[in-house]
Amino acid sequence: MAAAVSVELVAVRHGMTAWNLERRYQGQRDIELTFPEAEAALERLRIALGGETFTLIYSSDLRRCRQTLEWIGAAAENGAAPAFEPRLREIDFGDYEGKTYDELKDRPDYRAWIDSVGEQRIPGGENGAGLRARLDDWLAQVAKTAVEVGGSAPLKVLAVAHGGVIRELRRRFENVAFWDATVGQAEGRRWQLTYEPNAEEDDPWQCSCSSAVPAPASATP
Structure with missing residues (x-):
């Protein structure tokens, strides 16, 4: 019978893009970071994660996340080859991609999607x-690696992803409502997790602690 294992998961959102500034739904469009607007937040994130050692490094395969990972230098610092992971992509916003709230607000299907808290399928796109x-598939892979590695120290994982991905992880691990679980560009969350392969609960993942990344200025010495 496999024993429970500990995982420290740090998930951060990519830096600022032109579509972020214009408040457009990006989804799975391969948008690049925009400079100099992205630089200050990326630098703050780089400093916050400096010196940390990660066992595994993942990134969405979209360019804005790959650029964010390169900027913060985590892979180079750890000497680890990152895995570029399509499962960490943003929600597929389908017909809404490239559009703003003002362009969509009068569409009945858009209002229904908002009211469903993302559970209704977006036309041409994805649902919750x-x-x-x-x-779930990606976390199962992380869990498999954690069980194989074993040991008393937590498996430490960095994931560079998107706002919707981190919203869903916060909903799962922190019990925060999906629309309330936002994080800013080049910001994210740190979770202390336990994976119990033989758990009788519905979810084998249990979170004992969560915190903001980077830490709020008021929380730093």
């Missing part, structure tokens, strides 16, 4: 169940 299925 699709996002959860992707993340």
Whole structure:
């Protein structure tokens, strides 16, 4: 019978893009970071994670996340080859991609999607169940590695992803409502997790602690 294992998961959102500034839904469009607007937040994140050692490093395969990972230098510092992971992509916003709230607000299907807290399928895109299925598959891979590595120290994992991905992880691990679980660009969360392979609960993942990344200025010495 496999024993429970500990995982420290740090998930951060990519830096600022032009579509972020214009408040457009990006989804799975391969948008690049925009400079100099992205630089200050990326530098703050780089400093916050400096010196940390990660066992595994993952990134969404979209360019804005790959650029964020390169900027913060975690892979180079750890000497670890990152895995570029399609399962960590943003929600597929389908027909909404490239559009703003003002361009969509009068569409009945958009209002229904908002009211469903993302559970209704977006025309030409994805719904909450699709996002959860992707993340379940990815977390199962992380759990498998944690069980194989074993040991008393937590498996430490960095994931560079998107706002919707981190919203869903916060909903799962922190019991925060999906629409309330936002994080800013080049910001994220740190979770102390336990994976129990033989758990009788519905979810084998249990969170004992969560915190903001970077830490709020008021929380730093």
